[in-house]
Amino acid sequence: MYQENILEHYENPQNFGEISNPTVSVEDSNPLCGDKLGVHILIDDKEIIKDIKFHGHGCAISMAAMSMLTEKLLGKNINYIKDLSKDDILEMLGIPISMTRIKCALLSLKISKLGFIEYHKDK
Amino acid sequence: MNIEKIRKDFPILEREVHPGKKLVYLDNAATSQKPNQVIDVISEFYRNNNANIHRGVHKLSEESTEMYDDAHTKVSKFINADKMEEMIFTRNTSESINLVMHSLVDGKLKKGDEIISTVMEHHSNIVPWTILKDKGIKVNFVDINEKDGILKLEQFEELINKNTKLVTCIHGSNVLGTINPVKEIGKIAHDNDAFFLVDGAQSVPHMKVDVKKMDCDFFAFSGHKMLAPTGIGALYGKEEILENISPFMYGGDMIKEVSLEKSSWNDLPWKFEAGTSNISGGIGLGAAVDYLESVGMDDIRDHEIKLTEYALNRLEEVDGLKLFGPKDMKIRGGVVSFVLNKVHPHDVASIMDTEGVAVRSGHHCAQPLIERLGENSTTRASFYLYNTKEEVDKLIEGIEKVKKTFRL
Numbered sequence: 001m002y003q004e005n006i007l008e009h010y011e012n013p014q015n016f017g018e019i020s021n022p023t024v025s026v027e028d029s030n031p032l033c034g035d036k037l038g039v040h041i042l043i044d045d046k047e048i049i050k051d052i053k054f055h056g057h058g059c060a061i062s063m064a065a066m067s068m069l070t071e072k073l074l075g076k077n078i079n080y081i082k083d084l085s086k087d088d089i090l091e092m093l094g095i096p097i098s099m100t101r102i103k104c105a106l107l108s109l110k111i112s113k114l115g116f117i118e119y120h121k122d123k
Numbered sequence: 124m125n126i127e128k129i130r131k132d133f134p135i136l137e138r139e140v141h142p143g144k145k146l147v148y149l150d151n152a153a154t155s156q157k158p159n160q161v162i163d164v165i166s167e168f169y170r171n172n173n174a175n176i177h178r179g180v181h182k183l184s185e186e187s188t189e190m191y192d193d194a195h196t197k198v199s200k201f202i203n204a205d206k207m208e209e210m211i212f213t214r215n216t217s218e219s220i221n222l223v224m225h226s227l228v229d230g231k232l233k234k235g236d237e238i239i240s241t242v243m244e245h246h247s248n249i250v251p252w253t254i255l256k257d258k259g260i261k262v263n264f265v266d267i268n269e270k271d272g273i274l275k276l277e278q279f280e281e282l283i284n285k286n287t288k289l290v291t292c293i294h295g296s297n298v299l300g301t302i303n304p305v306k307e308i309g310k311i312a313h314d315n316d317a318f319f320l321v322d323g324a325q326s327v328p329h330m331k332v333d334v335k336k337m338d339c340d341f342f343a344f345s346g347h348k349m350l351a352p353t354g355i356g357a358l359y360g361k362e363e364i365l366e367n368i369s370p371f372m373y374g375g376d377m378i379k380e381v382s383l384e385k386s387s388w389n390d391l392p393w394k395f396e397a398g399t400s401n402i403s404g405g406i407g408l409g410a411a412v413d414y415l416e417s418v419g420m421d422d423i424r425d426h427e428i429k430l431t432e433y434a435l436n437r438l439e440e441v442d443g444l445k446l447f448g449p450k451d452m453k454i455r456g457g458v459v460s461f462v463l464n465k466v467h468p469h470d471v472a473s474i475m476d477t478e479g480v481a482v483r484s485g486h487h488c489a490q491p492l493i494e495r496l497g498e499n500s501t502t503r504a505s506f507y508l509y510n511t512k513e514e515v516d517k518l519i520e521g522i523e524k525v526k527k528t529f530r531l
């Protein structure tokens with residue numbers, strides 16, 4: 001599970017930080033693990049994700065997944081998130097995730113979905 | 124104490140959890156493993172005796188009733204209660220504490236009353252009290268000294284007043300390992316006419332407990348942490364108090380006489396055991412007590428002290444590892460929580476698992492305490508009578524593997 005790319009993302013998370021004027025800002029936690037992540041997304045008129053940054057703390061799996069997902073989402077249409085599935089995340093991670101750790105991997109997906117919902121709520 | 128012989132009683136300890144990796148079970152604070160002596164008693168009961176209790180006149184019902192009642196007697200003696208009337212079987216510690224809460228709310232607690240608990244508690248001894256806010260009942264929390272993880276005892280005196288109706292605390296901490304001076308805390312409660320409830324989930328399985336000596340009014344614990352099956356727990360209560368508080372649940376078996384207008388309650392402890400009980404679980408708990416007594420609680424405590432001391436010494440040598448809880452083994456149980464540099468406890472536990480070492484990570488159902496310690500979660504190893512020094516070594520090897528994986 002702890003392959004090079006996971007550790008790499010954990011030690012040097014991509015898009016880690018905050019955006020001062022995000023279009024949407026959401027966060028969520030896995031209370032049982034004590035993981036808490038949030039994401040800021042900047043979306044332009046054409047609904048393109050211009051910038052995306054995440055903050056918070058989590059285990060290697062949840063942090064790496066979040067880091068990879070922000071890379072994937074940057075430059076995409078916000079509606080891309082709508083069809084994003086659990087399998088997409090697992091494929092993106094490219095490692096076998098045990099049953100007990102699936103929640104860690106999917107925290108990133110949950111937060112992205114929240115961001116998507118939040119974006120459309122304001123309309 | 125012959126550990127080798129003891130280990131043979133626990134078939135699960137022979138298991139391989141991953142190819143070539145034998146189970147090293149260090150998650151005993153969550154739940155313990157079960158010996159053949161308990162498993163067999165339960166299956167024997169279903170093969171031989173099973174019937175409903177306290178109602179039938181036939182042979183099996185008589186046998187089942189006797190076995191279930193006997194278990195109450197055994198468990199009450201185990202914690203030195205005077206009689207089985209003071210021993211109520213529940214599902215677990217959480218239900219025992221909820222029982223006390225509901226029974227006190229119905230007649231003993233009113234708006235303006237106060238309760239004292241502590242930040243060291245498991246959620247099961249926080250939430251049942253904080254929800255009473257809606258009824259105008261306030262809960263105050265005694266803090267810990269974070270350096271050694273012991274309660275700031277003087278705060279009990281400071282917080283208690285004439286409105287305080289209940290003082291409650293955890294006996295053995297499931298995070299810090301701290302064993303609290305319950306006798307002294309109980310005295311403060313009683314000097315101020317408050318009830319005293321103790322959460323004994325982590326003490327009864329591991330040391331000799333004497334409810335008379337500590338003079339508590341209520342004492343809650345779980346069977347599954349002391350070699351018995353899940354779904355059976357217990358609440359000790361002083362007879363005169365149990366006589367005077369309301370039942371918790373209503374229905375069959377807890378009544379003496381029922382008319383359509385009014386019912387009278389059954390004798391203790393059955394007044395508090397509505398409906399068909401977990402009969403096999405109760406009998407299993409009796410068998411677990413027999414087993415623990417055959418080994419000897421003092422020997423079990425000594426064994427755990429030695430293991431914990433050894434574990435703490437070895438863990439102290441690990442670079443970047445932070446330990447919690449008291450160093451003095453007189454006030455410390457076999458629970459060791461730690462954090463390792465910036466490695467998340469979840470990752471620690473996952474990597475340990477690949478070596479067959481079962482430890483717990485997270486907030487251990489004690490979020491306020493973890494927060495008080497300035498952490499988001501910890502990794503916890505917890506020992507029991509069947510654990511060995513070699514298993515502590517496996518724990519250390521597991522930590523070394525974590526460090527290697529994370530290039531520390």
Ligand SMILES: Cc1ncc(COP(=O)(O)O)c(C=O)c1O
Pocket residue numbers: 152153215216217218245247248293295296297322323324325345356488
């Ligand atoms: C100190 C303490 N209190 C209460 C509980 C709750 O026990 P149960 O889940 O059996 O109700 C636990 C178990 O984790 C515990 O360690």
